[in-house]
Amino acid sequence: MGTYLRNAWYPAAWSRDIGRALMKRRLLEEDVVLYRTEAGTVCALEDVCPHRLMPLSLGKLEGDTIQCGYHGLTFDCSGKCVRVPGQDVIPQTARVRAYPIHENMGLAWIWMGDPAKADPSHVFDLPQYHDASWSAVEGDALEVAANYLSLADNLCDPSHVSFVHLSTLGNAQSEDIPVHFEVIPEEHKVLTWRWIIDAPAIPLFQKFGNFRGNVDRWHYYHYYAPNIAIIDFGSALTGTGAPEGKRGDCIQVFACHFLTPVDESHSIDYWLHVKNFHADEAMNRALSDQFRLAFNEDKEILEAIEVNERRLPGRRQIRLAIDGSPIRMRKMVSDMIGSEAPTESKAA
Numbered sequence: 001m002g003t004y005l006r007n008a009w010y011p012a013a014w015s016r017d018i019g020r021a022l023m024k025r026r027l028l029e030e031d032v033v034l035y036r037t038e039a040g041t042v043c044a045l046e047d048v049c050p051h052r053l054m055p056l057s058l059g060k061l062e063g064d065t066i067q068c069g070y071h072g073l074t075f076d077c078s079g080k081c082v083r084v085p086g087q088d089v090i091p092q093t094a095r096v097r098a099y100p101i102h103e104n105m106g107l108a109w110i111w112m113g114d115p116a117k118a119d120p121s122h123v124f125d126l127p128q129y130h131d132a133s134w135s136a137v138e139g140d141a142l143e144v145a146a147n148y149l150s151l152a153d154n155l156c157d158p159s160h161v162s163f164v165h166l167s168t169l170g171n172a173q174s175e176d177i178p179v180h181f182e183v184i185p186e187e188h189k190v191l192t193w194r195w196i197i198d199a200p201a202i203p204l205f206q207k208f209g210n211f212r213g214n215v216d217r218w219h220y221y222h223y224y225a226p227n228i229a230i231i232d233f234g235s236a237l238t239g240t241g242a243p244e245g246k247r248g249d250c251i252q253v254f255a256c257h258f259l260t261p262v263d264e265s266h267s268i269d270y271w272l273h274v275k276n277f278h279a280d281e282a283m284n285r286a287l288s289d290q291f292r293l294a295f296n297e298d299k300e301i302l303e304a305i306e307v308n309e310r311r312l313p314g315r316r317q318i319r320l321a322i323d324g325s326p327i328r329m330r331k332m333v334s335d336m337i338g339s340e341a342p343t344e345s346k347a348a
């Protein structure tokens with residue numbers, strides 16, 4: 001059984017980066033070439049010419065078609081060959097695999113599985129992203145030399161924040177606060193959360209929240225298998241009723257992480273945040289800088305763990321209460337992969 005779920009939407013690139021230049025991306029160990037048509041639609045084709053396997057990304061665009069840089073075979077956006085220089089007959093087999101693509105939340109999402117099952121209405125959406133009273137700020141595509149499920153573990157794990165992100169997202173007051181989780185099978189989701197009551201604001205919120213006193217802070221980690229993490233975190237002044245659901249005067253941020261497995265030991269984390277307050281460009285940049293700092297702290301840890309996992313294959317790891325959520329998330333991903341018919345593992 002493979003380790004990737006193919007029938008799922010994965011971010012292939014930021015929409016802002018796809019234009020009239022050919023762009024190569026590797027996802028689930030497949031190479032894909034992306035470009036935009038003159039009308040602005042995104043095309044995604046396997047980055048392999050069916051003639052001599054030349055990467056099509058080394059060719060060029062001719063209008064909305066892509067021309068191989070070796071002998072000029074030319075393909076349209078559906079992968080159909082429309083020209084074979086030097087002959088009139090186009091062989092039936094002269095086809096390139098085309099992938100369904102749909103843009104949302106500033107990203108181009110690609111479907112790596114059976115095209116007949118690709119439903120754009122299932123591309124992940126966060127309603128607040130489109131709500132004018134919220135503000136969305138795009139981040140980066142963070143490359144991490146680790147398996148995507150290690151990133152997923154980290155995104156089901158609020159407890160590390162108290163130790164890893166002390167200068168930004170966490171503080172020592174939360175070290176001993178237990179973590180709770182719940183599995184929601186119908187949404188393919190594991191929800192992990194904890195509340196830190198009556199504690200100083202974390203550095204990030206001290207910077208942006210102007211809190212005059214202790215706060216109640218929540219962390220809800222929504223992990224949608226296989227690759228989507230939405231971290232709802234925020235703070236309100238202690239005593240204002242936030243734990244009971246009164247969040248009128250609070251700072252709330254959805255930190256969104258959309259993961260793409262590149263191969264078994266490389267992943268990309270496309271991250272952005274959506275917050276319930278507006279800020280000028282400099283402040284947004286400062287906020288993104290804080291997130292960037294924090295996510296690079298995760299990267300450093302996950303890459304070091306990946307090295308040790310490869311060096312010490314089969315080494316038993318102890319399990320703690322905080323591992324309940326990542327374990328259930330992995331089980332969910334593995335069950336979803338198991339439910340894909342083997343013939344779908346590489347749908348052509």
Ligand code: FES
Nearest residue numbers: 049051052068071
């Ligand atoms: S390798 Fe592409 S046309 Fe020959």
Ligand SMILES: [Fe+2]
Nearest residue numbers: 154164294298
């Ligand atoms: Fe982290």
